[in-house]
Amino acid sequence: MSATTPLEPAASWYAASANAAPERPPLSGEVSCDVCVVGAGFTGISAALHLAEQGLKVMVLEAACVGYGASGRNGGQIVNSYSRDMDVIEARFGARTAQALGDMAFEGNRIIRDRIADYAIDCDLRDGNLFAACNARQLKGLKEHQALWERYGNTSLELLEGDAYQREVSAEGYTGALVDHSGGHLHPLNLVLGEAAAFESLGGVIFEHSPLVSLEHGSPVVLRTAAGAIRAERVVMAGNAYLHGVLPELEGKSMPCGTQIIATEPLADDVARGLLPNGMAVEDCNYLLDYYRLTRDNRLLFGGGVNYGGEDPADIEALIRPKLLKVFPQLASVRIDYAWSGTFLMTLNRLPQFGVLNDNVYYAQGYSGHGVTCSHLAGRLISEVMRGREGRFDAFANLPHLPFPGGRLLRVPLSAVGAWYYQTRDRLGL
Structure with a gap:
């Protein structure tokens, strides 16, 4: 640094x-x-x-x-694999590379759990995370995702079609979900x-x-x-x-990107369990995804979006709160106690x-x-x-470590145009 x-x-x-x-x-x-x-x-x-x-x-x-x-x-979610999954890796780099990376796709999760156990680390570990589909195309993608991960050895997946996802998320608007029982969330x-x-x-x-x-x-x-x-x-x-x-x-060959998170005031037990009955961590399947979970003191931690270039927005709560209320409108009167930004590094091929x-x-x-x-x-x-x-x-x-088109000067606006394209596809269900 x-x-x-x-x-x-x-x-x-x-x-x-x-x-x-x-x-x-x-x-x-x-x-x-x-x-x-x-x-x-x-x-x-x-x-x-x-x-x-x-x-x-x-x-x-x-x-x-x-x-x-x-x-x-970060959001504190233990999500397996990589930002590009093995099917994309195989299509771009061949079956041998996909197999090599696929053999390691779930290892980071196991390392985290071993560290917590071996060194008695107190970090609020909870099991289970869920991918929520926002349209029929995304649900089809989750079915393919399940088959892919099972091929590489993850047998802890459960597909919830239709309204069955409400067993885990009390929200309207999703078309189904895929639960990864081997995933989880923690205090990073x-x-x-x-x-x-x-x-x-x-x-x-x-x-x-x-x-x-x-x-x-x-x-x-x-x-x-x-x-x-x-x-x-x-x-x-x-x-x-x-x-x-x-x-x-x-x-x-990389670009800093910002993502924003808010945390509500502590919620009453019945309110918290009414949102996420079994305490799963959730992320949707949109290109610019939203993600959320409950903390140990019953706050809803909710994050989303990407700010290319990594600059912090002027008002994080104003940016993220509407996303939270779209999923859980019943929280309209809930106070936001914390709002912050984090910067991660993105590569052109997302690997x-x-x-x-x-x-x-x-x-x-x-x-x-x-x-x-x-x-x-x-x-x-x-x-x-x-x-x-x-x-x-x-x-x-x-x-390959690929340079961004346009170099450091144009990588931010060109990435924003690409994100707009994929956001439009998500909204139209394409």
Whole structure:
């Protein structure tokens, strides 16, 4: 993360309800390690924890604080697979690549659950998430989606046709739903804080408020901040959407995007269960999708939309509240207690970008809205490739990293035009 990264945490419900965490000092002076990880979000902490478990000396540089970026601000949904599924991957890149990525499509979910169990992380884990169809075309897509995932080993799916979805969501307007009982939802900031504590329990070191100023390639790599330097045999770049100016060769092949979330006041038990009787997390199937779930204190957390370029809108509540009321008009008088924005990194083909620069600088980024699970997979694959097991990492690294048409100047307006096209199709049911 660069020195221009803002350091103020989001005024989110997650931040307000976060578990206690120690204050970690910034880097001062010169130190050395086996591996330096840049970025203390899911990707960075996942990689750091896997590497520390192997007995390596690992240090993490973070410009702000653990979980500052998308890892501590997202919808908290454990959604399997990737932003592009295996049928699209097979059509574009062949059956061998689709099989390789398909074999890992549900692994990130399992890693999260293992971390929670192994390190006793308190992060409000609940089972089950649901994909809601808004028209007949989307319901047909969910049937195909079920068959696809079952082919790759997910046997925890349940199709709810017609009004059967109201068993899980007391809302009008959907044409059906697909339940993934192996999915779920949680408090993402508390998850990454718990994983950071697990990493530190193994001797790992995290330097907060330490923006990276420069990276000098070589052996070792030298990473400099305003007040110190780390000499590392290998480096993991895990800044994702907040990595500005340090590796410019990657920036034209991805685009920061913002998504907004609101959280209501705590709802009475009967009201909360009247919305989501079994506490499922929900996302619809629109191109610019809405997503929502209940928190542990019965708030409805509701998010949606995409702001290309990552700039925060002036009034998040005004933007998201109408979406909430379209689904649950009975909440018209409910107060909104929190509203915040989070920035994720989108790629042109909507698939993550993994790679290695100069043989010892590894990177993983660009999950395109599916980062909770895939970032945990990325951490494991980085630890594997550093042990000489390249195959699974290379299955991602060999995917093309495509530049956005029009470059950095035109990627935002061109993406907005594309989104308008797909939104129109969703509204017309095409």
